[in-house]
Amino acid sequence: MKPKNLTTYIAIPLLILGFTTIKLDDQLQHLIQEKNIVAPEAIPNQDPVKVELGRLLFFDKLLSGNKDVSCATCHHPALASADAIALPIGVGGKGLGKERIMGEDRERVPRNSPDVFNRGAKEWHTMFWDSRVSGSPEEGFVSPADEKLPEGLENLLAVQAMFPVTSRDEMRGEAGDRDVFGEPNEIALISPASEHIIWHRLMMRILEYPKYRRLFKVVYPDIALEDLGFQHAANAIAAFEMAAFTLNDSPWDQYLAGNSKALNKAQKRGAVLFYGKANCSTCHTGPLLTDQQSHNIGVPQIGPGKGNARPIDVGRYAETGKKEDLFAFRTPPLKNVALTGPWMHNGAYQSLEEVIAHHLNPEKHLQQFDTSDLPEELQPTFADENQLIRRLIKNIDDQLKPEQDLSKGEMKDLLSFLHALTDEGAAEIARIIPRRVPSGLPVID
Ligand code: HEC
Ligand code: HEC
Structure with missing residues (x-):
């Protein structure tokens, strides 16, 4: 093999690789500008x-x-x-x-x-x-x-x-x-x-x-x-x-501050999905990755329940009495989320994979909720009555629907992005x- 050919063999894949990386960064930068994604303001110094x-x-x-x-x-x-x-x-x-x-x-x-x-x-x-x-x-x-x-x-x-x-x-x-x-x-x-x-x-x-x-x-x-x-x-x-x-010094914050090397490729692909076709940023928006609004996303009900509705927790509805707030909980912020499990308003999920999967098909995950990962004493508290499940499903926020189904690889990329929200200092x-x-x-x- 002549040296010239060898260079070609190496150079072409490198060029393609470089091109896709640039494209990924371009895509992400475009989303960041379009959605006006910024880091939170610094807090004042404390006495x-x-x-x-x-x-x-x-x-x-x-x-x-x-x-x-x-x-x-x-x-x-x-x-x-x-x-x-x-x-x-x-x-x-x-x-x-x-x-x-x-x-x-x-x-x-x-x-x-x-x-x-x-x-x-x-x-x-x-x-x-x-x-x-x-x-x-x-x-x-x-x-x-x-x-x-x-x-x-x-x-x-x-x-x-x-x-x-x-x-x-x-x-x-x-x-x-x-x-x-x-x-x-x-x-x-x-x-x-x-x-x-x-x-x-x-x-x-x-x-x-x-x-x-x-x-x-x-x-x-x-x-x-x-x-x-x-x-x-x-x-x-x-x-x-x-x-x-x-x-607030996660790889994602560093990327927003201009360090394009702070994220690996999977994390960048995950960010493009999060702010793009997976539709996550409809609710997980703004500098804290939350709109601070309440949504019902059909999370399985477990635990003793709250207030007058016990053993159920009707969420924001107990505060407002508005039908659309039934079973709705405030969108959680996502900084450092990989560290803060179990997740959801009642800790129903023990892994972030399950959390993502739930968002993509809440109906199925609610109906087929597996209690075996819960502490033993909480397993029998899962409220699985058909009527309740139907009420929960009926009221699910329709913004939850992703534009299209996500592949296993795409779900993994989303997960990588969630991990990029972790500040090592935590x-x-x-x-x-x-x-x-x-x-x-x-x-x-
Ligand atoms: C319709 C608004 C909405 C959309 C869209 C949405 N979420 Fe959520 N998300 C919520 C709400 C509300 C909760 C809490 C629900 C509860 O506990 O009952 C939540 C919980 C979570 C949690 C658990 C956080 C914690 O601290 O317990 C993660 C992680 C998460 N969402 C990631 C995502 C990802 C990834 C996407 C895109 C695939 C997404 N969300 C799309 C509203 C939304
Ligand atoms: C026995 C456990 C427990 C103790 C003790 C406790 N908390 Fe909490 N904390 C919770 C729970 C549960 C919630 C959420 C309750 C709800 O939303 O209804 C919460 C919510 C919060 C929030 C709101 C976070 C948000 O995202 O809205 C802050 C801040 C907080 N607690 C700080 C404190 C402080 C400060 C103390 C001591 C004065 C304290 N907590 C004591 C369990 C506890």
């Missing part, structure tokens, strides 16, 4: 003392009625700011993540514990799977506490932090409970409609500790100790969440766990 105060509160079980649960129990840095199980185990539970076990006569929390990545971004205007907390400091906040929500909350994330402590199964406990020291749980005795008293009592608990008093004084020098409310604790918790859980946030907290309660389960 380090406030972050430290928030960190201690986030890990302190003092905030729960029985002194046995902290925010970190369900939003743990070593578990991608969630708890790695389908439905959380709150008050009365022991252990962390997959090892966590239920207390006697307790029930699971009805919805999956979401990650809290990037929830301090300016773009967020809803909280919870049913968006029951929403708004902004400028427009005012909407929340289940209505006019009882105190003044002085600095942002939506702080408003959210007011509520886990009022929830009986998450943190507050049941009337008649005793705390881990055998003392009566005074927080659980307060009437549920009196959130402001719950917040006041909790703040009294917190301010008993000199370290907390010192930190609050530094963070709020102009407010007398007796005028401090739980909203000030909530502001500090939000500052900590922003500082610790803002993670693996390192376990460093932020404090060794001890002012109450002296154990930090590690």
Whole structure:
């Protein structure tokens, strides 16, 4: 073989390869411009003392009625700011993540514990799977506490932090409970409609500790100790969440910032599908990959159910009473989504492959839902009555339909794209766990 021919043999495939790569980047760049895809805005720097105060509160079980649960129990840095199980185990539970076990006569929390990545971004205007907390400091906040929500909350994330402590199964406990020291749980005795008293009592608990008093004084020098409310604790918790859980340096972010080598080919093909014919970005749109609207996508119903509709969870419908909101849940954001399983509002799916497959044919996946991957105790809770399944299917959002069927290869590419949304830094946030907290309660389960 002459050298000239050899060059041709190598050069032609290389040219073809180069051409397809350029074409893929062109395609993706075109979509990025057409759909105006941008990275989230950077968050403002947080006061380090406030972050430290928030960190201690986030890990302190003092905030729960029985002194046995902290925010970190369900939003743990070593578990991608969630708890790695389908439905959380709150008050009365022991252990962390997959090892966590239920207390006697307790029930699971009805919805999956979401990650809290990037929830301090300016773009967020809803909280919870049913968006029951929403708004902004400028427009005012909407929340289940209505006019009882105190003044002085600095942002939506702080408003959210007011509520886990009022929830009986998450943190507050049941009337008649005793705390881990055998003392009566005074927080659980307060009437549920009196959130402001719950917040006041909790703040009294917190301010008993000199370290907390010192930190609050530094963070709020102009407010007398007796005028401090739980909203000030909530502001500090939000500052900590922003500082610790803002993670926006995934390969996809790097690609958006101009580094075309940040994604491999499968990830680029996946992105083209995601923003193109797979139609994912109809709902998973904007800098956080969510429209923050509610949609029913026919997710199998498992768990104890929520509110008046128990054992069913009607989702956003319970807030609005609008027919189109029946079984609708807020589109989840997708940054770091590969780390945050199990997925969906109730953790019904244990793999991202199943999540993608469900989106492509919700009817079939709902009808043929396989419960064997669920924790044993949740398997019998799958609501499989024909009538319910029919109601769920009837109301499925018609934007869910992809333009055409996707091949196995295309589904794999979509999966690769979802993995490109992971910020490597997420693996390192376990460093932020404090060794001890002012109450002296154990930090590690
Ligand atoms: C027992 C588990 C548990 C504990 C403890 C807990 N959470 Fe949550 N958290 C959840 C669940 C479940 C949801 C979703 C509930 C819903 O949507 O109805 C949630 C939602 C959130 C959200 C909203 C995220 C979003 O995407 O809308 C934030 C932020 C959050 N929690 C922060 C906190 C903070 C701060 C604390 C402590 C004050 C805390 N959580 C305590 C389970 C828990
Ligand atoms: C009609 C709006 C809509 C479209 C289109 C859509 N999704 Fe979703 N997606 C949702 C909603 C709503 C949920 C949560 C549903 C629930 O839990 O009940 C969800 C959940 C997810 C989750 C799980 C996230 C988590 O944290 O639990 C992933 C991953 C996901 N979608 C990826 C995709 C992909 C990939 C596509 C394109 C094939 C897509 N979605 C298309 C609305 C949509």
